[in-house]
Amino acid sequence: MPRPILATVHVAALRHNLDRARRAALDARVWAVVKANAYGHGIERVFDAFRAADGFALLDLKEAERVRTLGWRGPILLLEGVFDARDLELCSRLDLWHAVHCDEQIDMLAAHKTQAPQRVFLKMNSGMNRLGFTPERFRSAWTRLNALPQVDEITLMTHFSDADGARGIAHQVEVFERTTQDLPGERSIANSAATLRHAASTRADWVRPGILLYGSAPDFPEHDAEHWQLQPGMTLSTQLIGVQNLKAGDTIGYGSRFTAEGPMRIGVAAVGYADGYPRHCTTGTPVLVNGVRTRMVGRVSMDMITVDLTPVPDAGFGSEVTLWGRASNGTLLSIDDVAQAAGTVGYELMCAVAMRVPATVD
Numbered sequence: 001m002p003r004p005i006l007a008t009v010h011v012a013a014l015r016h017n018l019d020r021a022r023r024a025a026l027d028a029r030v031w032a033v034v035k036a037n038a039y040g041h042g043i044e045r046v047f048d049a050f051r052a053a054d055g056f057a058l059l060d061l062k063e064a065e066r067v068r069t070l071g072w073r074g075p076i077l078l079l080e081g082v083f084d085a086r087d088l089e090l091c092s093r094l095d096l097w098h099a100v101h102c103d104e105q106i107d108m109l110a111a112h113k114t115q116a117p118q119r120v121f122l123k124m125n126s127g128m129n130r131l132g133f134t135p136e137r138f139r140s141a142w143t144r145l146n147a148l149p150q151v152d153e154i155t156l157m158t159h160f161s162d163a164d165g166a167r168g169i170a171h172q173v174e175v176f177e178r179t180t181q182d183l184p185g186e187r188s189i190a191n192s193a194a195t196l197r198h199a200a201s202t203r204a205d206w207v208r209p210g211i212l213l214y215g216s217a218p219d220f221p222e223h224d225a226e227h228w229q230l231q232p233g234m235t236l237s238t239q240l241i242g243v244q245n246l247k248a249g250d251t252i253g254y255g256s257r258f259t260a261e262g263p264m265r266i267g268v269a270a271v272g273y274a275d276g277y278p279r280h281c282t283t284g285t286p287v288l289v290n291g292v293r294t295r296m297v298g299r300v301s302m303d304m305i306t307v308d309l310t311p312v313p314d315a316g317f318g319s320e321v322t323l324w325g326r327a328s329n330g331t332l333l334s335i336d337d338v339a340q341a342a343g344t345v346g347y348e349l350m351c352a353v354a355m356r357v358p359a360t361v362d
C-alpha cells in the first residue's frame with residue numbers, strides 16, 4: 001500500500017469558482033491563470049473545469065504546449081512574454097499571445113521572421129515596479145510595436161500591487177488610464193483581488209484571475225473564501241498511522257516543542273514538510289480528524305505531524321486527516337487558515353504540494 005496521503009482536485013469546485021469570476025468580471029472575457037502547473041493543481045487536472053474560460057494564461061512555454069496538447073484551440077497568453085528569440089517560433093507554431101514588457105522583447109520581435117503577425121499584450125509598469133514600461137516610455141514602445149509587420153493587435157495591460165489591501169488600485173488605474181486614453185486596443189488589468197474588490201473601476205476587455213479560481217480568498221484575512229463564495233479546489237488528506245497516549249509532562253517530537261498538561265491522546269498523521277506541508281506550522285495550526293476540527297501540536301517532521309485527538313476520542317489508526325480542503329463529512333478547512341498559521345499565503349501552500357504526493361480528480 002502507498003502512504004495514505006492524497007491531493008484531490010475538485011473539478012466541480014473549480015468550475016464554480018470560474019463561474020464566480022465570470023459573474024464578478026461583468027462582461028469581460030476571462031483568462032484562467034494556470035501558471036505554476038495551475039497553482040499546483042496540475043494543468044491536466046484543471047483543464048476540463050477551465051475550458052469554459054476564454055483563454056489560458058501562464059508563463060512557461062512547456063505549459064503552453066501542454067494546454068495545446070489537451071486540444072485547446074483558443075487563446076493562450078504568456079504573461080511574462082518570451083525569454084529568448086527562439087521562443088517566438090513556438091509562439092508562431094502554437095499561436096501563443098505574449099506579453100511584451102521590455103525593449104529586448106521588441107528587438108526580438110523586430111528580428112523575427114514570420115508569416116503570421118503575432119498578438120501581443122503591451123505591459124505598463126503603472127507602479128508595481130516589477131515588469132513593464134514606465135508610463136513615460138509606454139507610448140514610444142506602443143508606437144514601435146505598432147509599426148512592426150510581425151505584430152498584429154496590441155492589447156494594453158498592467159498589474160496591481162495592492163488590489164488586495166488598503167492602498168488599493170486607484171493610483172495605478174489613474175496612471176494607466178491617463179497614459180492609454182487615446183491608444184486603440186483592448187485592455188486587461190484585473191487579477192483576482194481586483195476582479196472581486198474593484199470590478200467597477202477595473203472594467204476592461206479581459207480579467208486575469210488566478211488564486212480565486214482555486215478557492216483561496218485573495219484578500220484573506222480581511223475576507224475569507226466563504227465571503228467570496230469560493231469553494232476549495234483541492235483537498236490535501238491523509239490518515240493517522242499511529243496513536244500515542246501521553247501523561248502530564250510528556251513531550252512530542254523533535255525539539256520537544258509541546259508538553260502535555262495532562263493525559264491526552266495524540267494522533268500521528270502521514271504528512272510532513274517533504275509533502276509540502278509547511279514546517280513553519282506551529283502548535284495550534286488547524287487540522288480536521290474525521291471531519292472534526294482540532295490542532296496540530298509540536299513540530300512538523302519530514303514525513304509526519306502530530307495532532308491533538310482530544311475533540312475526536314473515537315479516532316485511531318486509519319482515521320481521515322484533512323490538512324486543507326473538504327473532509328468526507330463535508331466540513332471545510334480553508335487553505336488560507338493553514339497558510340496563516342504558517343505565516344504565508346494560500347498561493348504558496350498549493351504550489352508547494354510535493355511531487356511525491358499522489359493526486360486525483362473528483
Ligand SMILES: Cc1ncc(COP(=O)(O)O)c(C=O)c1O
Nearest residue numbers: 033079159191192208209210211
Ligand atoms: C500578470 C499577472 N496577471 C494575473 C495574475 C493572477 O493573480 P492572482 O492569482 O492574484 O489572481 C498574476 C499572478 O501573479 C500575474 O502575474
